[in-house]
Amino acid sequence: MKLLSRSEEIILMAVLNLKQEAYGIAIRSYLTEATGFEWSIGAVYAPLHRLENKGLVVTRKGDPVRERGGRSKIYYHVTPEGRRALLKLKNINENIWGRLTIPDFKQG
Amino acid sequence: MMSRIERVNRLPGSAEWILKHSISGEIRDRAIGDFEEIYLQLTQERNRLYAGRWIWLQVLKSLPVFLKDAFDWRLSMFTNYLKMIFRNILRNKIHYFINIAGLSIGMALFIFIAAFVLNELRHDRGHGNLNRIYQIGSGWHNGTPEPMAELLRERFPEVLRTVRFRYNFGSDNYRYKDKNFKIQRSYFVDPAVFEVFSFPMVRGNPAAALQSPYSMVLTHSAAESMFGEIDPVGEVVHYDACDLTVAGVIDDIPQNYTIQFDALISLETLMQLKPHLVGNWSSSLFQTYLLLPENHEHAATEAKMSQFMYGNYPGYEQWSPSRRDQVRFSLRPLTSLYFDRDRGGSLYHGNFQNITIFSLVAFFVLCVALFNFINLSTAAALSRRMEVGIRKVLGSRRSQLLKRFLFESIFLTAGASLIAWVMVGLLRGRFFTLIGKSIDFRTFLSPAPVLGFLVFVLFVGCAAGLYPAFYLSAFQPSDILRGGKRKRAGGDRFRKVLTIAQFAISIILIIGTFTVGRQLDFIRNRDLGFNKDQILWMELDDSSVGRAELLKSRLSSEPSVAGVGLTDFTKPGVWSIWSIPWKENKVDMDVFVVDPEYVETMGLEIVAGRDFHRESDKGRAFILNQAAVRKLGIESPIGEKIDEATLVGVVKDFNFRSLHQEISPLVLFYERDAYPIVNIRLAPGNMERAIGEIRRVWNEVLPGSVFEYHFFDESYDALYNRERKFEQLFTVFSVFAVIIACMGLFGLASFMAERRTKEIGIRKVLGASGSGIVFLLTRDFAGLVILANAVAWPAAYLVMNRWLANFAYSVRVELWLFPAAGMIALLVALLTIGFKAVVAAASDPVDSLRFE
Numbered sequence: 001m002k003l004l005s006r007s008e009e010i011i012l013m014a015v016l017n018l019k020q021e022a023y024g025i026a027i028r029s030y031l032t033e034a035t036g037f038e039w040s041i042g043a044v045y046a047p048l049h050r051l052e053n054k055g056l057v058v059t060r061k062g063d064p065v066r067e068r069g070g071r072s073k074i075y076y077h078v079t080p081e082g083r084r085a086l087l088k089l090k091n092i093n094e095n096i097w098g099r100l101t102i103p104d105f106k107q108g
Numbered sequence: 109m110m111s112r113i114e115r116v117n118r119l120p121g122s123a124e125w126i127l128k129h130s131i132s133g134e135i136r137d138r139a140i141g142d143f144e145e146i147y148l149q150l151t152q153e154r155n156r157l158y159a160g161r162w163i164w165l166q167v168l169k170s171l172p173v174f175l176k177d178a179f180d181w182r183l184s185m186f187t188n189y190l191k192m193i194f195r196n197i198l199r200n201k202i203h204y205f206i207n208i209a210g211l212s213i214g215m216a217l218f219i220f221i222a223a224f225v226l227n228e229l230r231h232d233r234g235h236g237n238l239n240r241i242y243q244i245g246s247g248w249h250n251g252t253p254e255p256m257a258e259l260l261r262e263r264f265p266e267v268l269r270t271v272r273f274r275y276n277f278g279s280d281n282y283r284y285k286d287k288n289f290k291i292q293r294s295y296f297v298d299p300a301v302f303e304v305f306s307f308p309m310v311r312g313n314p315a316a317a318l319q320s321p322y323s324m325v326l327t328h329s330a331a332e333s334m335f336g337e338i339d340p341v342g343e344v345v346h347y348d349a350c351d352l353t354v355a356g357v358i359d360d361i362p363q364n365y366t367i368q369f370d371a372l373i374s375l376e377t378l379m380q381l382k383p384h385l386v387g388n389w390s391s392s393l394f395q396t397y398l399l400l401p402e403n404h405e406h407a408a409t410e411a412k413m414s415q416f417m418y419g420n421y422p423g424y425e426q427w428s429p430s431r432r433d434q435v436r437f438s439l440r441p442l443t444s445l446y447f448d449r450d451r452g453g454s455l456y457h458g459n460f461q462n463i464t465i466f467s468l469v470a471f472f473v474l475c476v477a478l479f480n481f482i483n484l485s486t487a488a489a490l491s492r493r494m495e496v497g498i499r500k501v502l503g504s505r506r507s508q509l510l511k512r513f514l515f516e517s518i519f520l521t522a523g524a525s526l527i528a529w530v531m532v533g534l535l536r537g538r539f540f541t542l543i544g545k546s547i548d549f550r551t552f553l554s555p556a557p558v559l560g561f562l563v564f565v566l567f568v569g570c571a572a573g574l575y576p577a578f579y580l581s582a583f584q585p586s587d588i589l590r591g592g593k594r595k596r597a598g599g600d601r602f603r604k605v606l607t608i609a610q611f612a613i614s615i616i617l618i619i620g621t622f623t624v625g626r627q628l629d630f631i632r633n634r635d636l637g638f639n640k641d642q643i644l645w646m647e648l649d650d651s652s653v654g655r656a657e658l659l660k661s662r663l664s665s666e667p668s669v670a671g672v673g674l675t676d677f678t679k680p681g682v683w684s685i686w687s688i689p690w691k692e693n694k695v696d697m698d699v700f701v702v703d704p705e706y707v708e709t710m711g712l713e714i715v716a717g718r719d720f721h722r723e724s725d726k727g728r729a730f731i732l733n734q735a736a737v738r739k740l741g742i743e744s745p746i747g748e749k750i751d752e753a754t755l756v757g758v759v760k761d762f763n764f765r766s767l768h769q770e771i772s773p774l775v776l777f778y779e780r781d782a783y784p785i786v787n788i789r790l791a792p793g794n795m796e797r798a799i800g801e802i803r804r805v806w807n808e809v810l811p812g813s814v815f816e817y818h819f820f821d822e823s824y825d826a827l828y829n830r831e832r833k834f835e836q837l838f839t840v841f842s843v844f845a846v847i848i849a850c851m852g853l854f855g856l857a858s859f860m861a862e863r864r865t866k867e868i869g870i871r872k873v874l875g876a877s878g879s880g881i882v883f884l885l886t887r888d889f890a891g892l893v894i895l896a897n898a899v900a901w902p903a904a905y906l907v908m909n910r911w912l913a914n915f916a917y918s919v920r921v922e923l924w925l926f927p928a929a930g931m932i933a934l935l936v937a938l939l940t941i942g943f944k945a946v947v948a949a950a951s952d953p954v955d956s957l958r959f960e
Binding site (some may be wrong): 023024028048052069 | 118129131135137138139141146166169176177938955
């Protein structure tokens with residue numbers, strides 16, 4: 001299976017961690033805090049769109065919000081497939097890092 | 109939803125517009141919502157200005173990502189569309205084959221014609237000075253005397269350069285070392301030709317090339333045929349009585365140039381061979397071109413020059429209008445010469461009318477192919493209903509289905525255009541033979557034509573797909589999927605209209621083909637009133653005219669010469685009009701001044717009175733043609749007088765011009781015995797030997813003079829060559845139109861037969877005969893073809909009448925042609941449908957009914 005891209009992986013984890021509150025702005029500020037640099041809205045939505053179409057996240061429609069010009073907040077949730085994909089990535093990551101024998105990286 | 113909650117803070121309008129149009133549908137609202145929310149928050153926390161800046165920065169940063177995202181999704185949509193198209197093609201092979209084949213043929217024809225038309229319209233583009241070059245026109249023709257160029261250059265400072273062309277009527281035989289070559293078209297020309305016109309020289313020095321006498325410049329092909337690999341510059345070629353030195357080689361001349369030739373010889377050469385031409389105002393065989401300054405108002409110069417020229421004619425003020433017309437001076441822009449139909453003296457003519465006709469015909473053939481596409485796509489609706497139904501149930505909107513079907517037709521059109529290009533590549537040679545010239549397709553590799561072609565493909569794709577797309581996407585899933593009664597598919601009427609249109613076009617083209625063919629046969633076989641075969645003519649220069657009678661008597665004694673007649677009349681298309689005093693009036697008529705043997709030599713038929721008598725008639729007799737007798741309104745012509753001369757005979761009308769013009773009144777005068785034009789009728793037999801004998805006599809009587817001769821036949825044939833090509837092209841087009849229309853009919857018939865499989869089965873079980881079923885299936889279509897006749901006949905009648913109006917002598921639009929063309933169309937159509945119908949009628953009802 002094709003692995004997720006890095007941004008997809010990070011965003012999927014953000015959605016997972018934000019639980020019930022994962023909508024666009026929340027995800028974006030979470031990412032900004034977590035990575036230390038600013039994410040443009042496009043940079044958030046394009047990978048989200050792909051994740052959605054791969055079936056790793058699903059959406060839920062909230063109530064219309066005045067501040068959004070009457071649009072609803074769309075909340076994202078990780079699907080079981082999404083969780084599996086993340087776990088798989090986690091294993092791979094640990095595996096890769098674990099194999100590294102360069103001293104500088106050893107203490108973590 | 110929007111209306112329930114009032115919007116608190118709008119994004120800047122343009123930012124919102126950009127976002128709306130760049131973000132792909134599914135995530136559009138979410139993302140814009142985010143933008144708006146943050147914007148509001150920032151306006152409240154900081155200020156509107158800061159928020160605005162932030163928004164724009166965000167838009168800029170996000171835009172590439174959004175666009176790429178949108179593109180990715182569209183792409184995946186397209187792969188799905190493509191998959192559906194290929195599945196459909198596999199399922200309906202005949203239908204798609206007919207669609208694509210018809211479109212490809214239609215487009216290939218269209219490409220050919222478009223290339224032809226573009227090529228014609230871009231004539232002479234290569235001349236850098238195109239808009240500054242003018243040809244001097246004199247009356248109806250473009251012949252000017254030798255000294256005119258210099259006179260104009262001296263009198264009018266705006267004449268920057270002059271170039272004279274004089275066609276080389278002489279032999280086309282050249283000899284290099286021991287080999288003989290023919291060079292068909294050559295001109296004697298001023299050295300300034302390379303300054304005024306752009307004939308790129310690949311070898312040699314253009315500035316020096318034609319300065320000296322006995323130097324010549326060859327086109328690349330001519331040089332190659334003579335010298336092969338050798339560098340021709342400096343080589344000496346033997347021509348007639350002199351030696352010519354090759355001074356340069358130019359690129360071959362594109363066929364859409366007005367001026368065409370294979371070789372140029374310095375004008376000095378002619379001046380040395382025929383010194384009497386220098387300063388001679390009476391021989392007008394030079395074409396004179398002027399180079400005027402940039403953006404020059406040529407009308408003013410033309411007025412000045414004509415004023416000046418007319419001043420040189422004694423008694424010009426008293427001349428009749430038609431006599432003035434004869435010497436009317438004009439400056440004709442080089443840009444206008446290519447399509448100049450009657451007055452061009454250049455060897456090559458474009459023809460604007462034919463261009464228009466062929467563009468229309470190509471368009472119509474394409475229409476026939478388009479109608480096939482539309483018809484078959486809507487007729488195939490049955491097999492498409494399921495797809496539409498399922499897609500709609502799964503949430504497709506109509507606009508998406510529209511897009512999907514339009515994409516299909518554009519995609520198929522693009523495919524057809526590729527096939528069309530392959531056809532163009534394969535059949536290029538044939539097409540070039542058909543139109544009598546070749547086109548370099550590489551010249552179209554510039555942005556405008558390429559873009560034009562892409563737009564054309566898009567346009568054809570949309571034209572073909574729009575109606576089917578609307579038609580198919582309008583299906584209601586509930587109707588389709590319930591499966592119950594199959595409503596008679598709508599669109600039947602529209603399909604019928606299109607089928608009628610297709611056959612109307614085909615029938616018009618068939619009638620056109622027949623009419624064109626009949627008219628051209630008529631012209632070819634028409635009695636010209638004189639025998640044009642085997643007559644050649646030669647022109648004597650002024651110094652030799654005195655020996656014309658000697659030449660004539662010597663020639664007459666040759667066995668291969670059947671007759672010799674002398675005249676002032678030169679070549680077909682050039683003539684002279686005089687004002688003849690008649691009773692108290694003056695009447696304008698063509699006048700030939702001839703010797704007594706002219707009538708006999710030309711094979712003119714005397715219908716009243718007698719021919720000239722050498723002994724008694726000189727200066728005292730004239731002969732009229734029938735048109736002149738009619739014009740003057742004389743009852744018993746013989747014995748009438750003009751001045752001192754008596755009318756002795758009447759000749760049958762003969763066509764001394766093109767059949768595009770009516771035979772005009774003509775007077776033949778016997779005035780002198782010596783004239784510059786020697787007409788020779790050859791005895792049947794070996795032409796080469798005859799010409800050899802004539803040449804020998806010529807050289808004996810007129811030693812040192814260049815032997816030049818022309819055939820009447822060629823001059824007349826050249827006038828009708830154009831029409832012959834026209835006929836051939838026309839035939840090809842109508843054949844293809846009929847083929848494409850029948851392919852469509854075949855497709856429709858097979859759909860109908862398929863749709864009525866069960867009906868046919870039941871009818872057969874109930875005892876219908878095979879022929880009855882064939883009749884059932886063909887009846888509707890035959891009706892359409894018959895209806896098409898009603899549309900086609902009046903249209904064809906009008907169109908053909910207009911075309912025939914171009915000829916002074918033409919066949920009538922024959923009424924029997926109409927039913928004949930209709931029958932042909934009907935027959936071909938019946939054969940097409942009949943084939944399908946017979947198969948359907950022969951099918952075993954068990955097969956079609958078993959599965960019910």
